[in-house]
Amino acid sequence: MNILYLSAFRAIMLTGTVSAAAELLGRSQPAVSRLLDKLERELGVALFERRRGLITPTSVAQLLLDEIERAYVSLDSLKSFAARVAEGESSRILTAAMPALALQFLPRVLGEFRKEWPNTKVLMNVTLSVKVEEWAASQQIDLGLAETPFRRSGFRAETFSDFPYVAAVPAGHPLAGKARLEPADLADFPFISWAPFTSAGQLVAQAFRSCGVKHEPAYETNVSAATYEMVKQGIGVALIDPYTAVAGLDERVRLIPFSPAIPFNVGLLRPESRPANRALEALLDLMAAERDRLMTRLPR
Structure with missing residues (x-):
């Protein structure tokens, strides 16, 4: 459906006359009348009753206007969105x-x-x-x-x-006073590790093997926040990704550099x-x- 037909119809409904609608649209009165005629032919229904140069909207016209007004609200929203995009703003990311x-x-x-x-x-x-x-x-x-x-x-x-994982031990733990920890330091304490299907789990296991230390976790998880909380509760020691470690700094935990360095890629x-x-x-x-x-x- 040609939007020009709808614009002409809407203008007539808003102004009450074809001449006023023509002025609003910046078109001639005959041009607006032709647009209205084409819309009625396309719909197959009379939208106005014409008597002695006056036009009166039918009940169908009132219903159509309601639908057109909803469409214009959507068009205004689209115009606003386009303006924001032109300024470089996306509506969502x-x-x-x-x-x-x-x-x-x-x-x-x-x-x-x-x-x-x-x-x-x-x-x-x-x-x-x-x-x-x-x-x-x-x-x-x-x-x-x-x-x-x-x-x-x-x-x-x-x-x-690519910053490295850090060791996290409970405050007051025998390892809390060390300046750096290695796999051998963690071997005698309950170790909270990553699930073996995760990249971190595989990297930690490899680090232990490379140092000749048996890797036998007492607990496993696949979420850093859960691991960190377990350390806070004194359940064991762990290696934590740097973002979770720093964002969740807590007096109950001591963060200590770990060797060999395991990058959190x-x-x-x-x-x-x-x-x-x-x-x-x-x-x-x-x-x-x-x-x-x-x-x-x-x-x-």
């Missing part, structure tokens, strides 16, 4: 992140982001790295944060962080078919700034 960065790091970033981009909605999916990679490859998100390595294609990946995933915009770039800048700020607090 779809993200996905592994729990280690999604539970505390990203909420801090979003707190700053909202100050500058209050009209941009950010949808944050918290899931395992393998799912973040899957969504990035299928172009379902604008950005993702996941632990490497990656096995799929369809996205650009760059290093977001996080990749930033950008799907190839989803274009960048100013809002997304601003979010990325804030993420980098918060990362740099937090990592200065790591124990050395």
Whole structure:
């Protein structure tokens, strides 16, 4: 249906006459009459009763106007959205992140982001790295944060962080006074490790093997926050990713550098078919700034 027909009809309904509608639209009166005639022929129904140069809307016209007004509200919303996009603001940003960065790091970033981009909605999916990679490859998100390595294609990946895991021991623990810990130091205490199917679990097991130390965890989990909480409760000792460790600093826990260094390799995933915009770039800048700020607090 030609939107010009609807514009002419709406103008007549709002002004009450064809001549007033023509003036409103900046067209001639005969041109507006022709548009109205074409609309009635297309619909197959009379919208006005014509008597002695006057037109009176029918009941059908009133119903049609209600539908057109709803359409114009949508068009106004679309126009507003287009204006924001032209200024570089996306209406929403779809993200996905592994729990280690999604539970505390990203909420801090979003707190700053909202100050500058209050009209941009950010949808944050918290899931395992393998799912973040899957969504990035299928172009379902604008950005993702996941632990490497990656096995799929369809996205650009760059290093977001490679800071090392740190040892976490309960305050007052026999190891709490040490300046640095190694696998042999942890062997005689209940050790909270990562599930073997995770990248972290495999890296930790490899570090123990390389030092000739038997790796026998007393507890296993796949979420950093749960591991850290177990240390806080005095259940055992653990290796914690740097983001969870620093964001969750607690007097009940002592963070200690660990050797050999095990990098927490996080990749930033950008799907190839989803274009960048100013809002997304601003979010990325804030993420980098918060990362740099937090990592200065790591124990050395």
